[in-house]
Amino acid sequence: MPKSAYDAVVVGSGPNGLAAAITLRQAGLTVLLIEGSEQIGGGMRSRELTLPGFVHDVCSAVHPMARISPFFSSLPLQQHGLAYADPEIAAAHPLDDGSAAVLRHSLKDTADGLGTDRQPYLDLMEQLVKDIPKLLPELLSAFPVPRHPIALGRFGLQAITTASHLSGRFKTMQARGLWGGMAAHSMQPLDHLLTSGIGLMLMGAAHLANWPVVKGGSQSLANALLSYYGSIGGEVQTGFCVKDLEELPTSKVVLMDVTPSQLLKIAGKNLSGRYTKRLRKYRYGMGVFKVDWALKEPVPFSNPDCRRAGTVHIGGSFEEIADSEKKIANGKAAERPFVLFSQPSLFDTSRAPEGLHTAWAYCHVPSGLSQDQTRVIENQMERFAPGFRETILARHTMNASEMEAYNPNYVGGDINGGVQDIWQHFSRPVLSTSPYRTSAKGLYLCSSSTPPGGGVHGMCGYHAAIRALKDIF
Structure with a gap:
């Protein structure tokens, strides 16, 4: 030293x-x-967590x-x-009927894919996407100095609400599921105040800058x-x-x-x-359980849009996501948890040997949980990508306790x-x-x-x- x-x-x-x-x-x-x-x-x-040449x-x-x-x-x-490497689709959210909601870089294209929820989505996001660039220094500070008070107030009124409340804007399973997956990044029950703010920022960021991975x-x-x-x-x-x-x-x-x-x-x-x-x-809040995979081929999602997305939210309906997040916050592991999945090698070929792929996923778990969640995560994957397990060459897992051991800042995962x-x-x-x-x-x-x-x-x-x-x- x-x-x-x-x-x-x-x-x-x-x-x-x-x-x-x-x-x-x-x-x-x-x-x-x-x-x-x-x-x-x-x-x-x-x-290289799994096999030589696979970068995770x-x-x-x-x-x-x-x-x-x-x-x-x-x-x-x-x-x-x-x-940066940009996916064709920022994020996709598959449903059990074979459909999928899709978050694209284009605000209009995203809204067009939401059927009867097209206009509600535009009403929610159009002005916000215009406001975020000038609001970022305020939103990403300790105590915002209201340089743009009208825009900040407009954002704040939406952001401070619960995701459950804001979900009432949407009627279709697709739009509600997409919204639930965005808000679940908050790692808390979706009926908590401010969960909308996390979802709005992530969707706004996609329309401004996509959801890239680093090459x-x-x-x-x-x-x-x-x-x-x-x-x-x-x-x-x-x-x-x-x-x-x-x-x-x-x-x-x-x-x-x-x-x-x-x-x-x-x-x-x-x-x-x-x-x-x-x-x-x-x-401190919920922990995570994470799995990294080395794959012999791309994930066989039933919905083709999911095969072109950098991130896929696995969780079904808004109600299912909200239920699993509440159980976890109450100290119980979910049998069908919300799973965040990413497949970077589709867009960055340096991540794996030629023709092969990497992917990772994590689910939220009660703080400090050491129980293996590989089965429940892979069950959720199979639900929307039948045959997924057959593509796996190797896997590496980290439970919440191991996350903290790896980085002490991740208290309880x-x-x-x-x-x-x-x-x-x-x-x-x-x-x-x-x-x-x-x-x-x-x-x-x-x-x-x-x-x-x-x-x-x-x-x-x-x-x-x-x-x-x-x-x-």
Whole structure:
């Protein structure tokens, strides 16, 4: 570990840690980025999990928010090797009658495929798609400064509602199922406030920027960020797992890309009793169970649109999805869970040997569940892609406990860094006018446990770094 003094040290090289380190270095500070693993990236890592030559994304895999992130889009990452691959269809949602709702890059084409729900979809999304580009800096901040109050209010009125309430806009099974799958990314019951906001952002992102994958795997996004950081003089140290702040080199500020649980373990003795008590009330949410597959051929979905989609939401009707998410939130594993599935090798041939394919899926599970969910996930796949199991060459699984062992930020398998419901959305990690500051001078939190929350966009790290620059420098 380097012992020379730095202006700033950043612990953790996920998207937010990298964003924080880059922002501080852009301001002219000397910066050291520290990563506990030998491989940088946090949730953006890719590995050969199944067979040689098959590249799998360990966690994050589909990147609409990375493409539209105000911070990432400000960097010349294409010059550092970043390239996206776009699916023909952003996401598909198959139903038991053989039909499928389809989310396309084109707003009009998506609406045209929803039958009698064409106009309700346009009424919901048309103005929103126009508003999102100018609203992004506000929506992806701690406390939005209403530069566009009418547009922000218009979005807020829809976003704050429950997904169950907003589903009443639609009458067809297709549109309702599509909406349910979008809102289920919130990882909470669909009758909770703010679940609509997650669904609206994801659908809006598809119409603005598609749902791309990163060529070569999500690791390539991490590598591009690290390459840019190095090109402007940033330093990095991998393979050093910080257990105490005293192990760090001398610096004026330390930014931690960790969740409250890890912050308490690493810096608990440096924090005030009141702040510690508030951090201990921070709530984590559902976990995930994930399967990666090496396949001998593309997945044989019954509906042809699903064979052209980058992401497929497996869950049937809105009611079925809502029921499974509520069971999981109540601590019970679902026999027919909502499954998020992706097939990146259809659009990025570098992911597998010629003629072969990779795919992955995960379902939500109760926090910390170690029970194997491979059967229920593959049953759901067979439901809409008969013969799927016959295409499998190899599989790799990670339960919720193994997710946390792989990355301590995924407490109980929670990949969002904490529940993002209406209450905790505005109090990540505590209710404060400056949520990135801790009670210790010069110590900041920059993870997805701070605003604006989960997702690969880097904005938590960016805002934390800006706060540190204003406070200290």
